[in-house]
Structure formats: C-alpha cells, structure tokens
Amino acid sequence: RGAATTSCCRHLPSPFRLPPVPLQNRVQPDGSIVAVPDRGTMMGNRGGKFHRDDKTLGKRRWASHHWICCDMHYKGMKHEAMGQGYTSLFFLDEVTALAAGHRPCFFCRRADAKSFIGGRKVADFDRELHPQRLARHEARVDDLPEGAMIEHGGKAYAVKGQHLLQWSHSQYGLAIPRASLMKARLLTPPLITAILAKGYQPRWHPSATTGEQA
Numbered sequence: 001r002g003a004a005t006t007s008c009c010r011h012l013p014s015p016f017r018l019p020p021v022p023l024q025n026r027v028q029p030d031g032s033i034v035a036v037p038d039r040g041t042m043m044g045n046r047g048g049k050f051h052r053d054d055k056t057l058g059k060r061r062w063a064s065h066h067w068i069c070c071d072m073h074y075k076g077m078k079h080e081a082m083g084q085g086y087t088s089l090f091f092l093d094e095v096t097a098l099a100a101g102h103r104p105c106f107f108c109r110r111a112d113a114k115s116f117i118g119g120r121k122v123a124d125f126d127r128e129l130h131p132q133r134l135a136r137h138e139a140r141v142d143d144l145p146e147g148a149m150i151e152h153g154g155k156a157y158a159v160k161g162q163h164l165l166q167w168s169h170s171q172y173g174l175a176i177p178r179a180s181l182m183k184a185r186l187l188t189p190p191l192i193t194a195i196l197a198k199g200y201q202p203r204w205h206p207s208a209t210t211g212e213q214a
Contacts, residue, residue: 021035022035022036022037023035023055023081023082024056024057025051025081025082025087025088025089025090026038026039026040026089026090026091026169027044027089027090027091027096027097027100027102028096028100028156028169029096029099029100029149029151029156029158029167029187029188030099030100030151030156030187031061031099031100031101031133033057033061033089036169038092038169038170039090040090040091040092040093040096040169040205041072041091041092041093041203041205042069042070042071042072042090042091042092042093042094042096042097042203043069043070043071043072043088043089043090043091044067044068044069044070044088044089044090044091044097044102044105045063045067045068045070045086045087045088045089046061046062046063046064046066046067046087046089046102047062047063047064047065047066047067047068047086048063048064048085048086048087049063049084049085049086049087050062050063050087051082051087055081055082057087063086063087065126065127065129065130066122066126067100067101067102067103067126067129067133068102068103068104068105068106069091069094069097069098069102069103069104069105069109070105070107070108070109071105071108071109089102092167092168092169092170092171092205093202093203093204093205093208094202094203094204095147095149095158095202095203095204095205095208096149096167098147098149098188098192098196098202099148099149099156099158099187099188099192100133100187101129101130101132101133101189101192103116103117103125103126103129103192104116106122115200116195116200117195125191128191129189129191129192132189132190132191133189136185137185137186137187137189137190138183138184138185138186139183139184139186139193140182140183141159141164141178141181141182141183141184142178142179142182144159144186144193145159145193145196145197146159146160146161146196147159147160147188147196147200147201147202147204148186148187148188148193148196149167149186149187149188150164150181150184150185150186150187151184151185151187152164152181152184152185155167156187157176157184158172158208159178160172160175160204160208161178162177162178162179163175163176163177163178164176164177164178164180164181165208171205171207172205172207172208173207
C-alpha cells in the first residue's frame with residue numbers, strides 16, 4: 001500500500017502538468033514587487049539579497065539604497081534569479097524601472113549611468129533619491145517630461161509625446177490624450193523626473209510606439 005501514496009504527476013503528459021509558479025520579483029511602476037509570468041525587457045536589483053532561502057520575500061523590499069536597472073543580458077554572464085548574491089528584479093522596460101526608483105547600473109550600463117547622474121557621486125545620488133522612492137508626489141501632467149509615469153484611477157500611465165500610455169506587465173496598451181488630465185499622482189521620483197526633463201532618453205518597451213500611434 002505504500003506505493004499508493006507515491007505521486008503520479010511525473011507520469012502525466014506535459015500539457016497536464018501545472019506550470020511553474022513565477023517568483024515574486026516583477027517590479028511595478030509604484031515600486032511594489034509581485035509574482036506574474038511576464039518578465040519584461042530589463043532587470044536590476046536593490047543593493048543585495050533580501051529574499052529568503054526558499055526564494056520568497058518576507059517584509060523586506062530592499063537590501064540597501066543602491067537600486068539599479070541593468071541589461072537583461074550582458075556579455076553572456078549568467079546568474080540565479082534568487083541566488084546567494086542578490087535578489088534579481090525584472091521590469092517591463094527602463095521607463096518602469098525609473099518610476100520605481102531604479103537608476104542605470106554602472107557595471108553593465110556605464111555610459112548610460114554616467115549620463116544619468118552627471119558628475120555626482122553615486123552614494124550621494126542614491127542617498128537623496130531613497131526618501132523620494134518612499135514618498136507620495138503630485139504633479140501637473142502638462143509639466144511632465146516624456147518617460148515620466150503617473151497613476152490615475154488605480155492604473156499606471158507613461159508620458160509619451162501627447163499621449164499617456166496605460167502600463168501593464170506585458171506591454172503598453174490604451175493611449176489617452178495627455179491633455180485629458182490636469183493633475184495626477186507622480187510615480188517617478190522628482191529627482192529622476194528632473195533628469196528626464198534635461199533630456200535623458202530611457203529605453204521603452206517596443207509596444208510604446210504602437211500605443212502612441214493608437
């Protein structure tokens with residue numbers, strides 16, 4: 001009778017097997033971290049490891065105030081998403097990462113990182129940015145630069161030209177006129193919004209072009 005307690009799932013054909021459960025490492029524009037299948041186009045971390053040994057998250061949402069946004073693939077290097085080194089995080093694109101308070105990485109994106117923070121010291125920049133990640137901000141939509149993100153009606157939107165593109169984990173969708181909103185909650189920290197206003201060009205998900213033309 002002992003054999004009757006053995007799981008038979010390994011004998012089922014693959015269509016009947018349950019899909020793997022995604023890790024809780026997908027970042028939303030408001031900085032929250034959720035578990036969804038969509039991985040996005042960019043990755044990053046928050047200064048080290050803050051996941052538990054079973055690859056789940058406890059109450060911690062960062063290891064330090066050094067939050068970065070990285071290339072998904074860099075010189076063939078491989079790593080474990082929730083290994084011993086750090087907690088890997090994933091973003092739809094850089095626009096999303098910036099809204100969540102992540103800056104370009106100096107290791108895999110050095111040119112972008114230098115352009116982004118200018119001549120400032122990284123430690124000083126991150127120290128100023130961290131409280132802004134955790135605070136709530138309001139802004140006039142007309143004043144926002146392209147690449148900034150807002151929240152309206154419980155949904156996140158990215159400023160793209162004269163449109164606001166509705167964000168999701170897989171793509172940008174519905175485009176509404178920017179002029180349709182006067183004020184909104186600003187998701188992108190003010191320090192990063194100012195950098196966008198000076199001309200920094202973040203990386204967009206390919207769907208952003210389609211959304212702008214909708």
